[in-house]
Amino acid sequence: MANLVVSGIILGSIITLGAVGLTLLYGIVNFGNFAHGDMMTLGAYIALLMTATIFPALGLVDTPIGPLSFGWVMLVSFLPAMGVTGLAAIAADRLVYRRLRERRVRPIMLAIAALAVAFVMRSVIYILWGADFHFYSQGLRTTWKLPLGITLRPDQVVVLVVAWAMVVGLYTFLQRTKTGKALRALADNPDLARVSGIATERMITLTWFIGGAMAAAAGILLGIDSQVRPEMGWLMLLPLFAAVILGGIGNAYGALAGGLILGVVQQVSTAFMSPSYKPAVAFIIMILVLLVRPQGIFGGSKSS
Amino acid sequence: MTENGSGRLLEVADVVSGYGEMEILHGVTLHVDRGEIVSLIGPNGAGKSTVIKTIFGLVPAWSGQVVFDGEPITALPPEQIVRRGISYVPQVENIFPSLTVEENLEMGAYLREDDFRPQMERIYQMFPEIADRRRTPAGKLSGGMRQMVAFGRAMMLEPQMLLLDEPSAGLAPLVVELIFETVVNINRQAGVTILMVEQNARKALEISHRGYVLVDGRNRVEGTGRELLANEEIGRLFLGG
Amino acid sequence: MTGILTFTAGFLAMAGIFAIMSLALNVHWGYTGLFNIGIAGFFAVGAYTSALVTSPMPAGVQAQYVEQAFGLDQPFLVGVLAAGIVSGLVAWIIGFPTLRLREDYLAIATIGISETIRLIFNNARWLANGPQGLVGIKQPLREWLIERGMPPNFYNFFYLVIVILLMVLIYLALERGIRSPWGRVLRAIREDEVVPETVGKDVFRFKMQSLVLGAVIMGIGGALYAHFARAIQPSVFTPLFGTFVVWVMLILGGSGNNKGAILGAFIVWAIWSGSAYLIRQVVPVEFSAQAPYIRLLLIGLLLLFILLTRPQGLLGEEKEVSRLT
Numbered sequence: 105m106a107n108l109v110v111s112g113i114i115l116g117s118i119i120t121l122g123a124v125g126l127t128l129l130y131g132i133v134n135f136g137n138f139a140h141g142d143m144m145t146l147g148a149y150i151a152l153l154m155t156a157t158i159f160p161a162l163g164l165v166d167t168p169i170g171p172l173s174f175g176w177v178m179l180v181s182f183l184p185a186m187g188v189t190g191l192a193a194i195a196a197d198r199l200v201y202r203r204l205r206e207r208r209v210r211p212i213m214l215a216i217a218a219l220a221v222a223f224v225m226r227s228v229i230y231i232l233w234g235a236d237f238h239f240y241s242q243g244l245r246t247t248w249k250l251p252l253g254i255t256l257r258p259d260q261v262v263v264l265v266v267a268w269a270m271v272v273g274l275y276t277f278l279q280r281t282k283t284g285k286a287l288r289a290l291a292d293n294p295d296l297a298r299v300s301g302i303a304t305e306r307m308i309t310l311t312w313f314i315g316g317a318m319a320a321a322a323g324i325l326l327g328i329d330s331q332v333r334p335e336m337g338w339l340m341l342l343p344l345f346a347a348v349i350l351g352g353i354g355n356a357y358g359a360l361a362g363g364l365i366l367g368v369v370q371q372v373s374t375a376f377m378s379p380s381y382k383p384a385v386a387f388i389i390m391i392l393v394l395l396v397r398p399q400g401i402f403g404g405s406k407s408s
Numbered sequence: 409m410t411e412n413g414s415g416r417l418l419e420v421a422d423v424v425s426g427y428g429e430m431e432i433l434h435g436v437t438l439h440v441d442r443g444e445i446v447s448l449i450g451p452n453g454a455g456k457s458t459v460i461k462t463i464f465g466l467v468p469a470w471s472g473q474v475v476f477d478g479e480p481i482t483a484l485p486p487e488q489i490v491r492r493g494i495s496y497v498p499q500v501e502n503i504f505p506s507l508t509v510e511e512n513l514e515m516g517a518y519l520r521e522d523d524f525r526p527q528m529e530r531i532y533q534m535f536p537e538i539a540d541r542r543r544t545p546a547g548k549l550s551g552g553m554r555q556m557v558a559f560g561r562a563m564m565l566e567p568q569m570l571l572l573d574e575p576s577a578g579l580a581p582l583v584v585e586l587i588f589e590t591v592v593n594i595n596r597q598a599g600v601t602i603l604m605v606e607q608n609a610r611k612a613l614e615i616s617h618r619g620y621v622l623v624d625g626r627n628r629v630e631g632t633g634r635e636l637l638a639n640e641e642i643g644r645l646f647l648g649g
Numbered sequence: 650m651t652g653i654l655t656f657t658a659g660f661l662a663m664a665g666i667f668a669i670m671s672l673a674l675n676v677h678w679g680y681t682g683l684f685n686i687g688i689a690g691f692f693a694v695g696a697y698t699s700a701l702v703t704s705p706m707p708a709g710v711q712a713q714y715v716e717q718a719f720g721l722d723q724p725f726l727v728g729v730l731a732a733g734i735v736s737g738l739v740a741w742i743i744g745f746p747t748l749r750l751r752e753d754y755l756a757i758a759t760i761g762i763s764e765t766i767r768l769i770f771n772n773a774r775w776l777a778n779g780p781q782g783l784v785g786i787k788q789p790l791r792e793w794l795i796e797r798g799m800p801p802n803f804y805n806f807f808y809l810v811i812v813i814l815l816m817v818l819i820y821l822a823l824e825r826g827i828r829s830p831w832g833r834v835l836r837a838i839r840e841d842e843v844v845p846e847t848v849g850k851d852v853f854r855f856k857m858q859s860l861v862l863g864a865v866i867m868g869i870g871g872a873l874y875a876h877f878a879r880a881i882q883p884s885v886f887t888p889l890f891g892t893f894v895v896w897v898m899l900i901l902g903g904s905g906n907n908k909g910a911i912l913g914a915f916i917v918w919a920i921w922s923g924s925a926y927l928i929r930q931v932v933p934v935e936f937s938a939q940a941p942y943i944r945l946l947l948i949g950l951l952l953l954f955i956l957l958t959r960p961q962g963l964l965g966e967e968k969e970v971s972r973l974t
């Protein structure tokens with residue numbers, strides 16, 4: 105059980121990383137980004153492209169650091185993967201969402217468009233990489249046996265550290281910098297933000313970049329923790345949304361707690377039922393929250 | 409434009425505007441001189457908020473002109489207009505509820521590149537109540553204090569002019585007094601010119617230099633605060649007898 | 650020649666089944682504004698329910714490799730009816746926690762229910778044979794017709810008649826419903842929930858009725874699919890095939906227009922089937938594994954293209970309908 109809690113925290117950290125981006129976007133663009141899971145997948149595959157093709161072509165072959173199954177090349181690959189996915193998110197905004205926004209359609213129409221973007225992204229991934237599973241490295245996956253029956257792979261420690269470094273980084277940005285505060289202001293009250301001189305479109309572009317980059321990082325970490333495959337992100341969509349709803353839509357702190365709770369509950373549930381039911385567990389938690397406290401456990405500001 | 413701070417600051421000439429296909433303002437003409445408090449009163453739905461929003465570029469003018477400080481601002485978006493020295497306090501939802509009081513003020517200073525601390529301190533001196541709650545989310549404050557935060561946010565840019573949309577709406581009588589005092593203070597001490605929409609017409613006219621009565625998207629009567637207060641018809645219609 | 654004809658009959662029958670799904674989505678989205686992106690779930694529930702209700706319990710050798718929770722061996726129409734009822738019930742269950750909340754909660758809940766349903770059918774082997782699914786699903790009057798001398802490959806024509814009949818029936822019923830006072834309330838809710846609420850309409854009840862009605866029709870569509878395909882597996886009812894394609898159909902045809910819903914279904918199904926053929930011709934053999942995804946890409950781009958250039962779809966909402974509100 106302790107082991108499941110630990111692996112739940114690791115999964116939960118990955119969910120959190122995706123969910124904070126999703127909830128941030130929710131607050132700023134005001135619709136559910138159903139392409140968020142597939143942005144995770146895109147990031148994971150771009151990192152795969154870097155580690156498996158581009159860096160080796162440049163003569164840089166990854167050699168594992170210490171007990172890890174990967175080395176510096178993998179870590180450096182985060183940057184291009186996050187950058188490209190962030191730019192892809194901005195491109196989707198420019199080509200699709202912004203045009204719809206300018207036409208003042210209802211936000212829910214943008215959600216439909218996001219669904220279409222999700223399918224387009226995934227089909228491109230299928231076409232370029234095929235349906236097979238991939239691993240980032242052929243390196244040996246060492247396992248540490250800890251007290252209380254906990255098993256931990258050194259890779260997972262990196263997953264944890266990277267996820268939390270990014271989450272903390274994002275929070276610091278939102279809390280301390282002028283731009284971060286302006287983002288929160290925009291999510292809070294878009295009209296007043298505009299009246300205060302905050303350039304809405306620039307902020308939206310920035311949010312897409314952050315959301316895309318964080319999703320990419322979450323996707324890579326998921327790939328490190330398990331494997332890279334085209335459906336990986338789509339299967340995370342439900343836990344991501346469940347975490348966002350649990351924390352209250354638009355509430356970045358809520359998403360953090362929501363992500364961890366979901367990760368742990370999903371993993372612990374595998375003690376009682378088949379692991380393939382994990383997305384269903386996320387769904388049940390979400391329904392329970394909607395029944396009991398629809399504004400989220402941490403009280404979203406905009407649940408009406 | 410005159411050099412020494414007197415003369416026209418805002419001029420609205422024959423402005424027509426509305427929402428979608430629906431014309432709400434059918435030709436509004438008014439002006440505000442430097443240093444004045446001008447009130448805009450009228451029945452519900454007359455289009456008072458629409459006048460303010462059109463001046464501030466939130467609702468595009470279909471025809472007519474808005475001139476501020478000698479320059480036309482009719483076609484400018486709000487983010488440009490605010491740079492020219494006009495701040496706007498909306499009728500409702502005029503704070504960032506999840507941001508702290510201090511962050512609300514910082515957002516008011518978003519366009520400032522220079523040090524805005526002195527101005528922030530002046531605002532805290534003006535509103536000691538909110539100074540004690542700098543770290544409280546503004547949404548958790550009472551109605552009166554929220555209104556102070558809203559004023560404070562708008563004042564952070566040290567504007568030449570404030571557009572206030574029903575600053576006293578929905579507040580307790582004591583707080584209403586305080587808000588009107590504040591308006592006078594901002595006008596006298598900070599030298600800010602004020603155009604204010606008010607339901608509380610009698611009180612508003614008492615502190616105003618001049619006033620306009622807006623009915624059905626047209627301004628019908630204009631006069632000094634005293635004149636309008638003394639006008640029997642207006643008294644009957646808008647000032648509650 | 651007959652080959653082409655039976656192919657055409659099969660093509661039209663599938664298009665007709667999708668037209669029923671698209672009409673059902675039009676009840677949800679086109680007329681009420683309910684954002685259901687879990688159509689695949691209702692599709693699957695309908696298909697499996699009818700299959701289980703109409704099949705006998707596996708016996709003898711078959712029982713060793715086919716597991717199912719029950720097998721009632723009932724006639725086709727009982728199966729279709731049961732499919733509608735069970736699917737409607739599922740809708741009621743998820744409508745309950747979500748319909749009072751902001752509109753995207755329903756969307757997420759419907760994704761959730763459809764994924765959960767797929768997982769259940771995939772993992773719970775005792776229920777409907779897990780990933781292998783059910784095969785040999787009965788077709789109405791098939792034996793009876795063949796005994797009377799109909800060549801077996803003509804059966805598709807007969808089934809096509811059943812599908813078209815049901816489609817027309819559903820179309821006529823919806824057209825009536827949507828022009829009734831009830832339909833006007835739905836459309837008022839779609840435009841703005843506050844207005845019907847202020848005139849004393851129980852918005853939640855109307856939304857629930859719409860959600861359940863659409864789901865019942867989706868269940869019926871699922872049943873028709875099961876008896877047409879004769880074999881169903883969980884892998885059929887993916888978000889792509891079960892949900893996304895139906896959305897493209899409705900948006901292309903014109904949401905808020907039942908004729909558009911049908912037209913969109915036939916056009917998109919033609920593109921879908923035709924592009925499979927074309928892509929096979931164009932794409933080199935070594936990339937044949939990629940071919941289905943090229944089709945997915947095309948459908949995704951098509952939806953974006955419609956949303957950006959002609960969001961009202963080919964037909965758009967019927968004027969005389971919207972004027973009534």
Ligand SMILES: Nc1ncnc2c1ncn2[C@@H]1O[C@H](COP(=O)(O)OP(=O)(O)OP(=O)(O)O)[C@@H](O)[C@H]1O
Pocket residue numbers: 427432450451452453454455456457458459499
């Ligand atoms: N965003 C909008 N879209 C459409 N119509 C609007 C909008 N805002 C206001 N209106 C309409 O414009 C008219 C004038 O509204 P406005 O808010 O300017 O009136 P007001 O004089 O400020 O009234 P109040 O005293 O209630 O604040 C009203 O009939 C109102 O219904």
Ligand SMILES: [Mg+2]
Pocket residue numbers: 456457458499573574
């Ligand atoms: Mg008003």
